[in-house]
Amino acid sequence: MNQWEVFVMDVAELVEGTDLELTIRTLNPGVQKYTYKRVRAQVSTALDQFADQLQVRLGRGQLSKARFSIKVIEEIQRCPAKYL
Amino acid sequence: MSKISAPRSNREFVEACIKSGDAVRIKQQVDWDNEAGAIVRRVCELGQAAPFMENIKDYPGFSYFGAPLSTYRRMAISLGMDPASTLPEIGKEYLKRTNSEPIAPVTIDRKDAPCKENILLGDDVDLCKLPVPLVHDGDGGRYVGTWHAVVTKHPVRGDVNWGMYRQMMWDGRTMSGAVFPFSDLGKALTEYYLPRGEGCPFATAIGLSPLAAMAACAPSPIPEPELVGMLSGEPARLVKCETNDLEVPADAEIILEGVILPDYKVEEGPFGEYTGYRTSPRDFRVTFRVNAITYRNNATMTISNMGTPQDEGQMLRSFSLGLELEKLLRSQGIPITGVYMHPRSTHHMMIVGVKPTYAGVASQIAHLAFGSKLGPWFHMVMVVDDKTDIYNWDEVYHAFCTRCHPANGIHIYKNTVGTPLYPFATPHERKYSIGSKVLFDCLWPVDWDPINDVPTPVSFKNVYSKEIQDQVTSNWTAYGYPPVK
Ligand SMILES: Cc1cc2nc3c(=O)[nH]c(=O)nc-3n(C[C@H](O)[C@H](O)[C@H](O)COP(=O)(O)O)c2cc1C
Numbered sequence A: 001m002n003q004w005e006v007f008v009m010d011v012a013e014l015v016e017g018t019d020l021e022l023t024i025r026t027l028n029p030g031v032q033k034y035t036y037k038r039v040r041a042q043v044s045t046a047l048d049q050f051a052d053q054l055q056v057r058l059g060r061g062q063l064s065k066a067r068f069s070i071k072v073i074e075e076i077q078r079c080p081a082k083y084l
Numbered sequence B: 001m002s003k004i005s006a007p008r009s010n011r012e013f014v015e016a017c018i019k020s021g022d023a024v025r026i027k028q029q030v031d032w033d034n035e036a037g038a039i040v041r042r043v044c045e046l047g048q049a050a051p052f053m054e055n056i057k058d059y060p061g062f063s064y065f066g067a068p069l070s071t072y073r074r075m076a077i078s079l080g081m082d083p084a085s086t087l088p089e090i091g092k093e094y095l096k097r098t099n100s101e102p103i104a105p106v107t108i109d110r111k112d113a114p115c116k117e118n119i120l121l122g123d124d125v126d127l128c129k130l131p132v133p134l135v136h137d138g139d140g141g142r143y144v145g146t147w148h149a150v151v152t153k154h155p156v157r158g159d160v161n162w163g164m165y166r167q168m169m170w171d172g173r174t175m176s177g178a179v180f181p182f183s184d185l186g187k188a189l190t191e192y193y194l195p196r197g198e199g200c201p202f203a204t205a206i207g208l209s210p211l212a213a214m215a216a217c218a219p220s221p222i223p224e225p226e227l228v229g230m231l232s233g234e235p236a237r238l239v240k241c242e243t244n245d246l247e248v249p250a251d252a253e254i255i256l257e258g259v260i261l262p263d264y265k266v267e268e269g270p271f272g273e274y275t276g277y278r279t280s281p282r283d284f285r286v287t288f289r290v291n292a293i294t295y296r297n298n299a300t301m302t303i304s305n306m307g308t309p310q311d312e313g314q315m316l317r318s319f320s321l322g323l324e325l326e327k328l329l330r331s332q333g334i335p336i337t338g339v340y341m342h343p344r345s346t347h348h349m350m351i352v353g354v355k356p357t358y359a360g361v362a363s364q365i366a367h368l369a370f371g372s373k374l375g376p377w378f379h380m381v382m383v384v385d386d387k388t389d390i391y392n393w394d395e396v397y398h399a400f401c402t403r404c405h406p407a408n409g410i411h412i413y414k415n416t417v418g419t420p421l422y423p424f425a426t427p428h429e430r431k432y433s434i435g436s437k438v439l440f441d442c443l444w445p446v447d448w449d450p451i452n453d454v455p456t457p458v459s460f461k462n463v464y465s466k467e468i469q470d471q472v473t474s475n476w477t478a479y480g481y482p483p484v485k
């Protein structure tokens, strides 16, 4: 199980039952903690729907009470290949 | 000029602060995830000794130095002065040194440069190898740059810029930062690199000598490598980067080298800011790709924790902004007595003392200050006369509440340069950096008759004869009062 976190302005941005493109950061313990990835993912308010868990922060960093489970389908690389 | 002996590196500075009781060694293990940030924050709010944290979880061999210049004592030490120096004394010394002849930096051989002791290139480059702290819980990321300098060179003019622009770790190779469009780097990007689609080489230097850090966040028109020389009385020692032509302070603790990407942006923020709030929205901001990391053995990462007073954002920035504004007004021949920004104003209010010898002098001061390069960083100018002690808020506040005419003395300026950081600004204004400003003119109008129209201050010193004053003060204890110091 992985722990993830996302920043949104409004929890309603996290629509269930459809593919979303999200910038999420890992909360897994260790030196990578808080580093980001851009991903295609699905989220669910049913916490046992997917193996990974997602917590949510709002515009000024406030932790939301909303909790989701999340399935990361694939990583999306937005950075132009010439820089990689 | 008498010889200046200011600490030449962060290490010398830490040592000097420990010796004078202005830093403490923390030997027990500290977590980079919130704990170190919380220590620095509490130190700032209590005005205590700077923490030198020697044992960081997950990062053996690295240390932290927090709250480097969040007291006037540490500012005095950084300038090589007596820690007990008063603020006006420190200010006078800053003005003296920064009005002297520029001192050009020297370039040294890389084998003599401590910052080259460890070099990571290619696939070894990973910011997660550095103890990048999560400074405040709820921040948008771990911040690599909170007390540092971003080094760049103007592509046409060739002048070098060191600026303290916050940098967040997005992933192991990517950082994003708040480089405002009116800053020196912001202008180089928008005028040159972005329209051409060219990458801008940069180097971030962390763990600088305190005067190099002071120069990087002082809004002075003098190029920072020379400004450091003037502040410290000797040439700054620089060394060439591994992957670009920039030069960095040779004794810095950690150097990151790379390119600012013209066509790729990642999210930055939110972050605890100098105003004491998290205000500016998370946004896609200037993005830095890191191509090399070099660092000293046992490198120390420096941390400033911005929030409610008093941290570097208020203490140092109020100090240097105020003094740079004083230089500006004097360069224009305005008959000022001085400029002061009270730290609690988070450098939002510029208090100016002036001899009111002609009409409109308060407006002239406000126009110059708001219209200058420094203008985006404050939105209130309060002008008092030359008899008011600008450092004494009680006196300034009394002048404001009694002399500032509510209809004639308050002047509002709309649609000025702003920043996304102003807590009072509307969400729209923050998004587009739209500002507004206000002048509080607390001078008696020059067209009032000085004898019959200007009110007389009723104070012990002002209304009684010298004889009566002497009689009362010499009898003070005889009346039964304790002596007055
Ligand atoms: C701790 C600290 C953090 C700062 N962060 C930023 C920042 O993120 N962006 C910015 O434009 N200025 C920031 N500043 C203010 C700049 O350092 C300051 O305006 C400096 O003069 C910029 O250099 P420039 O005049 O060469 O552009 C910060 C200052 C301090 C003390």
Ligand SMILES: [Mn+2]
Pocket (backbone or CB within 6 Å): B161, B162, B163, B184, B220, B224
């Ligand atoms: Mn500059």
